[in-house]
Amino acid sequence: MNPLSRRLVTVSAAMLTCVALLTTRAPAEILIAVGDSITVTNEPVSDCNAKAKTALDSVLQNAGDNGAGVWLAYGPPDSSGHASATAAIHCYPLDNGYNVSFTCAVEVPPNPDTATTLCTKLAAAFPSQKAALVTGQSGW
Amino acid sequence: MKRLRIAAACALVAVAALAFGSPAPAAVQMSTGIRYVIPGGTIADCSGKAKTALSAYLENPVEKTAGGGEWSATGPIGVTGPATAAAVVRCLASSKGYAVTFTCVVQIPGNPYDADALCLDIAHNFSGKPVKPLPTPSPMPTGCTTANLVGSWTSDDKPGLTLQMDANGGLTDSDGVSGNWNLYGSTASLTYYGTHSMTLSPDGKHLRGGGYNFTRKC
Numbered sequence: 001m002n003p004l005s006r007r008l009v010t011v012s013a014a015m016l017t018c019v020a021l022l023t024t025r026a027p028a029e030i031l032i033a034v035g036d037s038i039t040v041t042n043e044p045v046s047d048c049n050a051k052a053k054t055a056l057d058s059v060l061q062n063a064g065d066n067g068a069g070v071w072l073a074y075g076p077p078d079s080s081g082h083a084s085a086t087a088a089i090h091c092y093p094l095d096n097g098y099n100v101s102f103t104c105a106v107e108v109p110p111n112p113d114t115a116t117t118l119c120t121k122l123a124a125a126f127p128s129q130k131a132a133l134v135t136g137q138s139g140w
Numbered sequence: 141m142k143r144l145r146i147a148a149a150c151a152l153v154a155v156a157a158l159a160f161g162s163p164a165p166a167a168v169q170m171s172t173g174i175r176y177v178i179p180g181g182t183i184a185d186c187s188g189k190a191k192t193a194l195s196a197y198l199e200n201p202v203e204k205t206a207g208g209g210e211w212s213a214t215g216p217i218g219v220t221g222p223a224t225a226a227a228v229v230r231c232l233a234s235s236k237g238y239a240v241t242f243t244c245v246v247q248i249p250g251n252p253y254d255a256d257a258l259c260l261d262i263a264h265n266f267s268g269k270p271v272k273p274l275p276t277p278s279p280m281p282t283g284c285t286t287a288n289l290v291g292s293w294t295s296d297d298k299p300g301l302t303l304q305m306d307a308n309g310g311l312t313d314s315d316g317v318s319g320n321w322n323l324y325g326s327t328a329s330l331t332y333y334g335t336h337s338m339t340l341s342p343d344g345k346h347l348r349g350g351g352y353n354f355t356r357k358c
Binding site: 028029030031032033034037066068070072074077081082083084085086087088090092094095099101103105106107 | 166167168169170172173175204210211212214222223224225226227228230232234235239241243245246247
């Protein structure tokens with residue numbers, strides 16, 4: 001085989017490998033995460049509602065509630081209008097505070113984050129939670 | 141100069157592969173809002189019902205922390221392959237009993253029912269109310285169906301070339317090179333050394349166009 005032919009074979013093989021690697025598609029799968037459940041004392045449930053909207057809008061977008069303390073948002077839609085991430089924050093009033101819980105779901109691929117990562121981001125974006133919270137469900 | 145040309149060619153191939161090999165669009169749909177407040181119950185009661193309700197529609201319900209009353213499961217039940225539905229049931233203890241919330245997610249398209257229908261049935265199963273049976277996923281047609289391209293295809297004019305197409309829209313040729321397929325009506329799109337528009341014959345046996353001719357084994 002002359003050098004030119006050898007080079008052509010090498011380049012062709014490299015291109016084949018490129019195509020093989022780049023066109024392989026993993027099947028999409030739904031991942032769901034049971035995020036933190038946090039009891040916050042000495043705060044009204046309206047505090048939870050405000051923080052839930054803020055957290056969802058900062059990580060996802062267009063957070064909305066159902067009027068009963070359940071907040072829902074989706075990730076940015078792709079070019080065909082489909083979102084691959086979603087999360088809910090439940091605010092539930094207690095005698096002396098409220099309980100807030102996070103539930104997240106993603107479709108991978110294409111979403112780059114796992115549902116657990118999304119819930120971690122949401123919990124971190126729930127403002128001032130670390131200063132006020134008592135974790136777990138005690139005190140109900 | 142030659143190296144530059146080769147690099148440019150590789151870049152073109154990479155861009156084309158990325159552009160045409162991307163997954164078919166799908167979305168997540170979430171349902172929230174169903175909440176029961178049960179006076180006089182315990183977390184253990186709630187957990188028992190939560191596990192039963194999830195098991196009726198999804199697989200392998202797991203509790204996040206033993207005794208914590210937070211359950212999740214994925215499914216649908218009885219379907220192998222990647223999960224296209226999931227749900228979380230949370231039991232929250234109170235001094236007067238407990239509250240329980242239901243959150244459900246489905247992938248659309250790809251699931252025969254929406255997230256609201258799944259959540260309603262799980263919640264009704266939990267509370268003992270009548271449930272509306274959910275549509276069951278149709279089994280994937282096999283053989284020379286016009287519903288998909290799943291199967292083994294042999295080239296009519298390129299000796300030795302065969303394509304194995306799977307249920308997830310992937311294909312692999314006899315040399316191990318992979319690609320994707322999509323089917324809309326009788327028009328097929330193959331991403332395999334570029335993107336080829338092809339036509340599936342009415343008997344589901346022949347695929348022609350874009351420089352290729354294949355016959356399915358069935």
